[in-house]
Amino acid sequence: xxxxxxxxxxxxxxxxxxxxxxxxxxxxxxxxxxxxxxxxxxxxxxxxxxxxxxxxxxxxxxxxxxxxxxxxxxxxxxxxxxxxxxxxxxxxxxxxxxxxxxxxxxxxxxxxxxxxxxxxxxxxxxxxxxxxxxxxxxxxxxxxxxxxxxxxxxxxxxxxxxxxxxxxxxxxxxxxxxxxxxxxxxxxxxxxxxxxxxxxxxxxxxxxxxxxxxxxxxxxxxxxxxxxxxxxxxxxxxxxxxxxxxxxxxxxxxxxxxxxxxxxxxxxxxxxxxxxxxxxxxxxxxxxxxxxxxxxxxxxxxxxxxxxxxxxxxxxxxxxxxxxxxxxxxxxxxxxxxxxxxxxxxxxxxxxxxxxxxxxxxxxxxxxxxxxxxxxxxxxxxxxxxxxxxxxxxxxxxxxxxxxxxxxxxxxxxxxxxxxxxxxxxxxxxxxxxxxxxxxxxxxxxxxxxxxxxxxxxxxxxxxxxxxxxxxxxxxxxxxxxxxxxxxxxxxxxxxxxxxxxxxxxxxxxxxxxxxxxxxxxxxxxxxxxxxxxxxxxxxxxxxxxxxxxxxxxxxxxxxxxxxxxxxxxxxxxxxxxxxxxxxxx
Numbered sequence: 001x002x003x004x005x006x007x008x009x010x011x012x013x014x015x016x017x018x019x020x021x022x023x024x025x026x027x028x029x030x031x032x033x034x035x036x037x038x039x040x041x042x043x044x045x046x047x048x049x050x051x052x053x054x055x056x057x058x059x060x061x062x063x064x065x066x067x068x069x070x071x072x073x074x075x076x077x078x079x080x081x082x083x084x085x086x087x088x089x090x091x092x093x094x095x096x097x098x099x100x101x102x103x104x105x106x107x108x109x110x111x112x113x114x115x116x117x118x119x120x121x122x123x124x125x126x127x128x129x130x131x132x133x134x135x136x137x138x139x140x141x142x143x144x145x146x147x148x149x150x151x152x153x154x155x156x157x158x159x160x161x162x163x164x165x166x167x168x169x170x171x172x173x174x175x176x177x178x179x180x181x182x183x184x185x186x187x188x189x190x191x192x193x194x195x196x197x198x199x200x201x202x203x204x205x206x207x208x209x210x211x212x213x214x215x216x217x218x219x220x221x222x223x224x225x226x227x228x229x230x231x232x233x234x235x236x237x238x239x240x241x242x243x244x245x246x247x248x249x250x251x252x253x254x255x256x257x258x259x260x261x262x263x264x265x266x267x268x269x270x271x272x273x274x275x276x277x278x279x280x281x282x283x284x285x286x287x288x289x290x291x292x293x294x295x296x297x298x299x300x301x302x303x304x305x306x307x308x309x310x311x312x313x314x315x316x317x318x319x320x321x322x323x324x325x326x327x328x329x330x331x332x333x334x335x336x337x338x339x340x341x342x343x344x345x346x347x348x349x350x351x352x353x354x355x356x357x358x359x360x361x362x363x364x365x366x367x368x369x370x371x372x373x374x375x376x377x378x379x380x381x382x383x384x385x386x387x388x389x390x391x392x393x394x395x396x397x398x399x400x401x402x403x404x405x406x407x408x409x410x411x412x413x414x415x416x417x418x419x420x421x422x423x424x425x426x427x428x429x430x431x432x433x434x435x436x437x438x439x440x441x442x443x444x445x446x447x448x449x450x451x452x453x454x455x456x457x458x459x460x461x462x463x464x465x466x467x468x469x470x471x472x473x474x475x476x477x478x479x480x481x482x483x484x485x486x487x488x489x490x491x492x493x494x495x496x497x498x499x500x501x502x503x504x505x506x507x508x509x510x511x512x513x514x515x516x517x518x519x520x521x522x523x524x525x526x527x528x529x530x531x532x533x534x535x536x537x538x539x540x541x542x543x544x545x546x547x548x549x550x551x552x553x554x555x556x557x558x559x560x561x562x563x564x565x566x567x568x569x570x571x572x573x574x575x576x577x578x579x580x581x582x583x584x585x586x
Contacts, residue, residue, distance in 0.1 A: 007186050009024065010024070012026060012027055013025060013026055013027075014027075016033065016035070016152075018035075018038055018041070018152060018156070018431070019042075019156060019160065019429065019430070019431065020159060020160070021152060021155045021156045021159055021160075021187055022183075022186065022187065023150050023151065023152050023155070023179075023183040023186075024179070024182060024183060024186065025150070026179070030175045030176065030178075030179050031149045031150045031151075031171075031173070031175065031176040031179040031180070032149045032150070032176075032246065033149060033150045033152060036331070037244075038431055038432055039330065039331075039432040039435055039436070040244070040269065040330070040333075040335055041152070041153055041156055042430040042431060042432045042433075042436060043328075043335065043432075043436060044153070044157075044242065044267055044335075045156055045157065045160050045161060045430075046419050046422055046423055046426075046430065046436065047265075047267070047325070047326060047337050047419055048143070048157065048161055048240055048265060048267070049160070049161045049162070049163075049422065050415065050418050050419045050422055051240075051265050051325070051337070051339075051415075052140075052141050052161060052162075052163040052164070052239075053163065053418075054415070054418070055139060055141065055239070055263060056138050056139045056163055058263070059139045060136050060138075060139075063136050064136070138163060139163065140163050140164060140165035141163060141164055141165060141238075141239035141240055142164075142165050142166060142167075142168070142238045142239050142240070143157050143161075143164060143166075143167045143168070143238065143239065143240040143241075143242065144167075144168040144170070144227070144228070144231070144238045144240065144241050144242070144259070145157070145167060145168065145169050145170065145242045145244070146170055146224035146227065146228060146241065146242065146243055146252060146256070147170070147171065147224055147243065147244055147245050147246075147252075148169040148170055148171045148176070148180055149171060149176050149179075149180075150176070150179055150180060150183060151169050151179070151180035151183045151184055151217065151219075152183070153242065153244065154167045154168075154169035154180075154184075154217050155183060155184060155187050155189060155217060158189050158216040158217050159187065159189070160429070164216075166214070166215065166216055166217065166218055167216065167217045167218070168218050168220055168227075168238070169184070169217050169218065169219050169220070170219075170220040170221070170222060170224055170227050171221065172221070172222065172223055172224070174221060177219060177221040180219055181219055184215070184217045184219065189215060189216040189217045190215050190217075191214050191215035191216070224252055224255070225251070225252060225254075225255040228241065228252070228255035228256055228258070228259040229255050229258070229259070230259075231259035232255075232258040232259050234261075236259075237259050237260060237261035237264065238259060238260065238261065238264070239260070239261055239264045239265065240260070240264060240265045240266075240267065241256045241259060241260050241264070241265075241266050241267070242267040243256055243266075243267065243268045243269065244267075244269040245269070245270075245271075246271065247270075247271055247272045248270050248271075248272045248275070248288050249268050249269060249270050249307075250270075250288040250289060250310065253268070253310060253311055253314045254314050254317075256268075257311065257314050257315040257318065257320060257340060258318055260340040261340075262340070262341050262342050263339060263340075263341060264339065264340050265325075265337060265338070265339055265340075266311065266322075266337075266338050266339075266340055267335075267336070267337050268307065268311065268334075268335070268336045268338075269333055269334070269335050269336075270303075270307055270333060270334050271332055271333040272288070273300070273303060273332055273333065273334070275288065275293070276289070276293055276302075276303035276306055276307070276334070277293060277299040277300050277302070277303045278293060278295065278299065279292075279293060279294070279295045279382055281380075282363055282380055282381065282382045283363065283380035285306070286363065288310075289306045289307065289309070289310045290309070290310055290313065290404070291306050291309060291310075291402070291403045291404050291405055292363060292382050292401065292402050292403065293306065293402060294400070294402035294403075295400070296451075297452075297453065297454060297457045297489070298451040298452050298453070298488070298489075300329035300334075300488045300489065301329065301410075301450070301451055301452060301486065301488050302402065302405060302451075303329060303334055304327045304328075304329055304334050304336065304406075304410060304488075305403075305405035305406040305407070305410075305450070306403070306405045306406075307334055307336060308322070308324060308327060308336065308338070308405070308406035308408075308410075309403070309404055309405045309406040311336070311338060312406060315340060315347075316347045318342075319342055319343070319344050319347055320340055320341060320342050320343075320347065321340075321341055321342075321343055321346040321347050321349070322338040322339070322340060323338060323339040323340075323341065323412065324336065324337070324338050324406075324408070324409055324410055324411060324412065325337045325338060325339060325411065325412045325415045325416075326410075326411050326412070326415065326416055326419070326443065327410040327411060328439060328443065328487060328488075329487070329488040330439075363380055363381065363382060363383050364380075364381050364382075364383045364384075365378055365379070365380060365381075366378070366379040366380075366381055367379075382400050382401065382402070383400070383401055384398050384399065384400060384401075392525075393500075394499060394500060394503055394528070394529060394532070395461070395525035395526075395528045395529050396525060396528040397525045407450060409448050410443075410446070410448075411443050411444070411446060411448075413444055416440055416443050416444045417444055419440055420437065420440040420441060420444060423436045423437055423440065424437060439487050442485045442486070442487040443487045445484050445485065446484050446485065446486060446487060446494060447482060447483070447484040447494040447495070447496065449494060449495075449496060451494070452486035452488065452489065452492040452493060452494045453492065453493060453494075453495075453502065454489060454491050454492050454493070455467055455468070455469055455471075455472045455491070455493070456491070458502065458503070458506055459506070461503075461525065461526060461529055462506050462507075462510060462515060462526060462529055462530065463515055463516075463519070463520060463526050464506065464509065464510050464513055464515050465513040467506075467509050467513075467540070469491055469493070470542060470546065471509075471540045472493065472505070473493060473543070473546040474539075474540055474541060474542050474543040474546055475505050475508075475509075475538040475539060475540045476493075476495050476497055476502075476505065477543035477545055477546055478538070478539040478540075478541060478543055479497070479501070479505070479536070479538065479539070481495050481496045481497040481501070482495065482496040483495045483496075483546070501536075503529060503532075504534060504535050504536055504538075505538040507529075507530070507532070507534045508534060508536070508537050508538035509538065509540070510530070511534070515530060517530070
């Protein structure tokens, strides 16, 4: 899985190799690199490569349609008409008897050859030249990695994605930029970048000094948002923007959605799951993502939907809309791939509902006064609600509000299928191929509905013996509901059944697996769940559809083998290289 570096490692550095790319790392951690993120980088290479092939196919089809349209116009145009008369006349002369007078060729009704051509070529040659089609040139994309750090991700994109024109690798830290340049050179991707490096607009400048080699990775030192805003004009937009920050990507999303071309790809990583997937910091979640998180077993999917909603609302401000291709909750972060397009009509579809409303704050502030000092401490809490119903109709517990969040699709099934095919055909090219196949297989079959559940969690609500995953899946299928796995949690299920129907299935299970009611408080949510009447008997007989489902047999590799002791999100770069905004989680 690794390539031997054709360079000597300088003193004070260690060599990090990933796939066929390698970087030099200094002892003082001058630029951030987390080896655990190899799965993130592998997945990104596969997704961008698949998207670039898809985009190239779309552009080739459009080009061929244009060629056919132009050919049809030429067949009806003056050149084609003159060529037709010339050809017919020539055929008539050749077929005439030797003793007969040659017929007169009349071409008065056909315009003469254009003077712009500079020659008196025959109409036949002019027409034949018009039908000659040039070969289609594959479209190559420009990728902008806003927060590059060591440059490893940009280097891999340049080396492993065939349809890449060049990559713009940006970072705010001078020491990170120096490390990036060094790593680009040892990977053979350097060249003359022209003058003016250091300004955001210079990153795209190619070599203007004769035949000098144009670099495959072009380095820029500057603020990520400034760089992206400099590419917001339609003619200046790039094809792919990759945001992989240390923590939240929220400060960069507005600039990112503006600098991606129509049909382009936006790749976003957020590692702040302590904000996105818990209720520890509801005020921080609202300030970053415009919504509040939820304390539930499906909180990791809610985190994805909060980030997607942020991207969608940011794009809508500029008449643009998103098409999620793949949205994954992975380890300690979320990774999202969306296409960006411009369409006022599609933007309107992002808002849906009956337009009835309830005046309900998203959060509440609790004041606590310290008796001795009189100091006031403020605590920020998620609000109870909504006002339509204060209590859950199933368990009588208090309802809490969450969101707003994206309620549409998380994945594009056809796209995920193409990525999976690529990974299966290229296993030797990715160090985390096994995990990629597992998560992509589950994502491909995942139902296009919000939120999943796990049988043990529901069993915990009832204080009953937990049915197996096969039992729950079969009972739901036997009742006529659809089911799938969720990539976000091992042992999880998604279903088209309502929560009430799911709970009813558990009540049927409890008939043969009784609960000791003497241990259940009459005021507890469990008592309310158990006291409701059973409406339908569930059938737990094994269902053939579940037993033959590919996802049911995929062992979801949720966490890769620990590559380092105490592995996780990793630490920021050393204090000597602290960056103001662009701490990159490469």
